[in-house]
Amino acid sequence: MNTKLRPPAVPLVTIDPFFSVWSMADRLTDDDTRHWTGRRQAFTGLLSIDGVVWRFAGRVEPNPERYYTEPEAMNQTGLEVTALSTRYEFEAGGVGLDVTFTSPLLPDDLELLSRPASYVAYRVRSLDGKPHQVRLYTDVTGEWCVNETDQAITWQQEAQGELAVLQVRHAEQNPLHSSGDDQRIDWGTFMLAVKQTPDVQTYLDQASIRKQFVREGEIRPNEGKAALAQPQPVREAELVLACVWDAGEVAGTDEKSQLIVLAYDDVYAIEYFGQPLEAYWKKDGTSIPTLLIEAFQNYPDLMARCDTFDAKLREDAIRAGGEKYADILSLSYRQAIAAHKLVQDSEGQVLFMSKECFSNGCIATVDVSYPSIPLFLLYQPELVRGMMRPIFKYAASDAWEFEFAPHDVGQYPLANGQVYGENKLEGQMPVEECGNMLVMAAAVTLADGNTDFVLEHRELLAKWADYLVEHGLDPEHQLCTDDFAGHLARNANLSVKAVMGVASYGLLCGLLGEAEAAERYRQAASDMARKWEGLAADPTDESHTVLAFGQPGTWSLKYNLVWDGIFGTGLFGEEMIRREVAWYLEKQERYGTPLDNRAAYTKADWLVWAGALAETREDFQRIVEPLWVFLNETRDRVPFTDWYDTKTARQIGFQHRTVVGGLYIKLLKDRGWERA
Numbered sequence: 001m002n003t004k005l006r007p008p009a010v011p012l013v014t015i016d017p018f019f020s021v022w023s024m025a026d027r028l029t030d031d032d033t034r035h036w037t038g039r040r041q042a043f044t045g046l047l048s049i050d051g052v053v054w055r056f057a058g059r060v061e062p063n064p065e066r067y068y069t070e071p072e073a074m075n076q077t078g079l080e081v082t083a084l085s086t087r088y089e090f091e092a093g094g095v096g097l098d099v100t101f102t103s104p105l106l107p108d109d110l111e112l113l114s115r116p117a118s119y120v121a122y123r124v125r126s127l128d129g130k131p132h133q134v135r136l137y138t139d140v141t142g143e144w145c146v147n148e149t150d151q152a153i154t155w156q157q158e159a160q161g162e163l164a165v166l167q168v169r170h171a172e173q174n175p176l177h178s179s180g181d182d183q184r185i186d187w188g189t190f191m192l193a194v195k196q197t198p199d200v201q202t203y204l205d206q207a208s209i210r211k212q213f214v215r216e217g218e219i220r221p222n223e224g225k226a227a228l229a230q231p232q233p234v235r236e237a238e239l240v241l242a243c244v245w246d247a248g249e250v251a252g253t254d255e256k257s258q259l260i261v262l263a264y265d266d267v268y269a270i271e272y273f274g275q276p277l278e279a280y281w282k283k284d285g286t287s288i289p290t291l292l293i294e295a296f297q298n299y300p301d302l303m304a305r306c307d308t309f310d311a312k313l314r315e316d317a318i319r320a321g322g323e324k325y326a327d328i329l330s331l332s333y334r335q336a337i338a339a340h341k342l343v344q345d346s347e348g349q350v351l352f353m354s355k356e357c358f359s360n361g362c363i364a365t366v367d368v369s370y371p372s373i374p375l376f377l378l379y380q381p382e383l384v385r386g387m388m389r390p391i392f393k394y395a396a397s398d399a400w401e402f403e404f405a406p407h408d409v410g411q412y413p414l415a416n417g418q419v420y421g422e423n424k425l426e427g428q429m430p431v432e433e434c435g436n437m438l439v440m441a442a443a444v445t446l447a448d449g450n451t452d453f454v455l456e457h458r459e460l461l462a463k464w465a466d467y468l469v470e471h472g473l474d475p476e477h478q479l480c481t482d483d484f485a486g487h488l489a490r491n492a493n494l495s496v497k498a499v500m501g502v503a504s505y506g507l508l509c510g511l512l513g514e515a516e517a518a519e520r521y522r523q524a525a526s527d528m529a530r531k532w533e534g535l536a537a538d539p540t541d542e543s544h545t546v547l548a549f550g551q552p553g554t555w556s557l558k559y560n561l562v563w564d565g566i567f568g569t570g571l572f573g574e575e576m577i578r579r580e581v582a583w584y585l586e587k588q589e590r591y592g593t594p595l596d597n598r599a600a601y602t603k604a605d606w607l608v609w610a611g612a613l614a615e616t617r618e619d620f621q622r623i624v625e626p627l628w629v630f631l632n633e634t635r636d637r638v639p640f641t642d643w644y645d646t647k648t649a650r651q652i653g654f655q656h657r658t659v660v661g662g663l664y665i666k667l668l669k670d671r672g673w674e675r676a
Contacts, residue, residue, distance in 0.1 A: 005327040006632050009036075009639045010079070010086055012043070012101040013118040014338035017355040017412060018185035019264045020656065021144075024637040028057045028088055028099070029073035036338075036357065036639045036656040037182050041144045044210060044240075046071065046137040047124075048217035049093035056090045056097055060214055062141070062207040062238050071214050082310035083333035094128040095250065097136075104302045105337045106309060107379035110350065112302075114280035114342040117263040117295045124247050124256050131251035137213045138260060139203075139242035142168050142234040145190040145264075147183055152231035155204050155239060160289040163296065164202045166192045166241035171231035175268040176276055179411040181361030188266040192241040193292045194259070203242040204228075210240070219244060261295050263288070270343045270353055270363075271414045273393070280342040280350070320666045322621050324628040328608075328663055331631065335640050336375050336661035341413065342386070352376075352386030355412035357656040362408035363415045364390040367429065367481035368659055370436035371605040373443060374668040375661035381447040388440055390415055392457045404467050405433035405460075426487075431472050431494050432480045434464040435501035439563055442504035445511055446567070446673045454508050465505035465521060472498025473528045474535065474549060482606075484643070484653070485598060490549035492536045496560040496572075499528045503569050522569075529571035544583035545576070547596050555583065556596035559609035566669050581614045585622055589646035591630040593623065601652050604630075604642040605662035612665045620666060 010023040012033060021041050025031040033043040045057030054074045061068035074097065078089030084104060090097040102119040106112055124134050142153045145168050152171040157164065167189050175187040194200055201219070203209055206228065209219050219242075228237060245258045265288045268276040281291065313333070317326035341353045354369060356362040369387040376383040390409045394400055399417050407420040407429055421427020441454050441461055454461060475498070477489040488494075506521030536545035540552045547554035558580055564572050584593045592602045593610065604627055611623035630644060636651035643654045 005081075005324075005331070005628060007081055007331055008631055008634050008637050008641075010081060011103075011331075011334045011338075011639070012086060013262055014103045014105070014334040015116050015118060015264070016269075016338055016341045017357060017656075018266065019116055019118075020338045020639075022639055027073065027076045029055050029076065032058045035184055037184065038638070039143070039184060041184075042141045044137075044139050045099065046210065046213055047074065047090075047092070047095070047097055048133075048135040048137070048213070049095045050133050051217050052093055053214045053217055054092045056088075056099060057138075060210045068211070081327075081330055083313050083330050084306040084310055091127060093132065094126060094130055095132050095134060096125050096127045098123040102303065102306060103334055103338070104306050105334060106302075106305055107376075107383070110342065110380070110382070111281050111283075111286075113337065115291060115295070116265065116279065116281070117261050117291060119295075119299065120260050120262065122245070122258045124250050125254065126250045126252060129252055131249050134247040134250050134256075135217055136245045136247060136258065137210070137219075137242065138245075139207070139210065139240035140190075140192055140262065141207070141241075142237060142239040144168070145186065145188070146170050146234055147186040149235040150233050151186055152233050153237065153239065154231045155241075157202065157204055159196065160193075161293050162195055163193050163292055164196045164200070164243075165289075165292060166202055166204055166243075168239065168241060173267070175266070176271045176413060179361065179414040181356075181358060181411075183361070185264075185266060187268075188264060189288075191261075191263045191265070191288070191292070192243065193261045193263060193296075194243050195296060199246045199248065200258070201244045201246075203240070203244075205240065205242065207238040207240045209242060213244070259296070259299060261292060263292060263295070269341050269413065270351070271416060272343070272345060272351065272390070273416055275346065277343040277345065277351075280344050283344050283348075316667055320620075320670050321617065321624060324625050325621065325666070328624070328628055328631070329667075332640055332660035332663050333375070335656055336372060336658045339656055339658035342383075345389070349389060350382055350386040351389055352383045353390065353412070353415060354387065354658050356408070358654050359657065360420070361411045362420055363410045363412040365408045365420075366391055366405060366433045366436045367407065368657065370440060370481070371609075371659040372661035373440055374664040377443055377447045378664055378668055378671065381444045381450075384440060384444040384447075385453050388437065388444075391437065392460060394418065395460055402428065402430070403463065404428070404430035405437045405464055407433055427479070429479045429481065429483070431468065431475045431478065431498050434468050435472070435494075435497035435560075436481075437461070438464055438468070438501035438504040439497070442507045442567065443563075445508060451511055455512070461505060461508065465502055468498040468501045469521075469524050469528075472501065473531060482595065482603065485595070488548055490551075492532070492546055492548055493556050493558050493560055495528075495532055495535075495549075496558055499525050499532060499571060500560060500563045500567075500569075502528060503567065503571060504563075507567060507569070525569070526571055533573060533576060543579050545580065547598070554597050555587070557584065557593065557602075557606050557610040558613075559606040562609045562612050562665060562669070565613070566672075577613055578615065581610075581619055581623070584610055585619070588623070588626065590626065591633075591644065591646045591649050592626040594646050600645050600647045601643060602646050604640070604644070605659045608663045609665050612669050624666075
């Protein structure tokens with residue numbers, strides 16, 4: 001029985017929605033590396049061992065329409081994915097090679113989390129004790145800085161201190177000129193940086209230099225020096241940013257190592273209600289040369305911090321839900337962060353802007369933030385406030401005409417106002433978004449005890465709470481976050497969200513010392529919950545609740561109930577929740593329990609939230625481990641999808657979304673509010 005997870009896609013370079021590259025294959029040599037959208041952004045690696053060249057990453061021939069005999073792939077003997085690093089192990093010709101990709105997204109350091117620099121570290125050693133001559137070749141392509149390969153690029157190399165920095169950029173620089181979903185950045189500068197030492201040579205040339213390395217195990221001194229005509233379309237130039245490390249002789253137990261940094265300066269990151277904003281790491285005037293120098297200087301300390309974080313996260317995850325749950329959380333961590341961009345507004349406040357990846361490309365989507373928050377509540381609550389600020393700003397403006405909360409503030413990277421549903425009433429999610437914002441506000445305040453944020457936005461929160469008291473118990477015909485299932489009236493799970501939204505506002509009033517208001521909203525939520533249990537009961541089968549009030553014989557995952565346990569509000573009956581969990585187990589397919597009775601698909605985030613309703617660790621594992629099986633067996637090689645078929649393991653839609661942060665809900669529930 002296989003107990004080691006085979007990820008559907010492996011995170012390599014994961015910083016933000018534009019700078020996120022993955023391996024979508026079992027082995028790093030099986031395919032080119034790709035942007036999360038599936039477009040090729042190639043990273044190629046070759047290793048010469050005693051004059052014989054092997055391949056450890058990607059492919060040599062850049063044009064699949066041409067025939068070329070690829071060098072033999074090294075034997076990939078290991079793959080480990082932790083929260084912050086991906087480690088590959090290879091063997092060939094008596095030599096071992098370790099390749100480690102690390103994006104140091106440590107949540108206690110926002111400048112570091114924002115820094116657009118990702119490490120690739122190499123270590124070579126003799127496996128048979130004999131001496132071997134080793135030389136390593138790495139390159140990345142001009143594809144990394146354009147949206148389409150017919151776009152022209154320019155390139156240059158600079159010395160920055162002790163570093164050699166190879167750079168490539170789109171010839172037409174126009175930051176923030178467009179928005180979209182299946183879109184890559186075509187402004188700013190992509191870089192490969194390496195320390196200038198006698199054993200390292202760097203090249204800006206056509207990809208044909210790969211073939212010379214394959215034939216000769218090196219690149220002749222006169223190669224890579226001839227100036228190519230600039231600018232040129234990516235597909236015609238076939239430009240690579242390459243370096244060759246001559247490791248010399250490796251023998252005995254000696255190990256040798258090398259490090260490169262891949263970085264991206266996007267110039268401007270987000271347009272925020274008409275104002276272009278730079279990435280957060282630039283807030284104090286830090287420059288790219290300084291960033292790169294510090295990246296190399298800080299590497300040993302950063303890796304120690306990353307390893308400590310990885311180990312603690314895995315330990316906590318195993319305690320909460322077992323080894324497979326730990327695998328799921330490790331695979332989801334970098335994606336949850338890399339689906340955001342961290343910036344700072346003109347008042348110096350943190351904005352953590354999500355992209356609704358392969359959904360519609362919306363930015364700062366409320367019902368995408370809501371499922372993602374467990375990870376951020378655990379490790380950095382300020383990022384949850386950073387998700388909410390754009391919504392509060394927009395909802396308080398004259399541009400927002402409705403009495404309920406908005407869905408989004410634009411399409412990534414342009415945050416200039418909601419685009420979802422063309423702002424027509426029938427396209428909105430009134431109960432959904434009000435409930436989401438209220439739960440998020442209560443959760444982030446409980447997480448660290450800081451009430452300043454809710455005081456600042458008190459008027460909107462109160463309005464949304466009153467909206468839910470009036471309209472939330474028995475929702476009208478409207479959308480919820482599971483909008484792919486269409487409009488639904490009297491949605492029982494949406495009603496739970498309304499109850500928890502009202503309860504959340506009561507909690508906030510209590511935290512603000514307003515006892516009378518706290519009791520009034522607590523009582524309103526309690527009354528709604530009692531009525532809910534009557535409305536949601538299935539008269540034909542008392543073992544579960546219905547999908548929608550008045551629809552006997554239906555059912556759904558009541559994932560929104562999880563906050564009743566996390567907040568300790570105790571509004572809903574424990575026996576009802578036990579029956580729900582038992583029902584979810586009864587309805588389970590090979591790859592998980594469907595979202596509801598209407599279709600065989602499920603949502604990964606909601607599945608884990610439903611599992612977190614279980615009283616025992618064993619029942620939680622029984623509900624969640626089919627998700628691990630899905631990841632291990634699906635044929636759809638994409639970054640962690642959250643919407644898939646529970647019978648076939650096929651992706652239905654969505655990938656690379658931050659909602660996988662919601663998979664941390666069991667850690668959050670187990671930890672409680674000890675931070676407060």
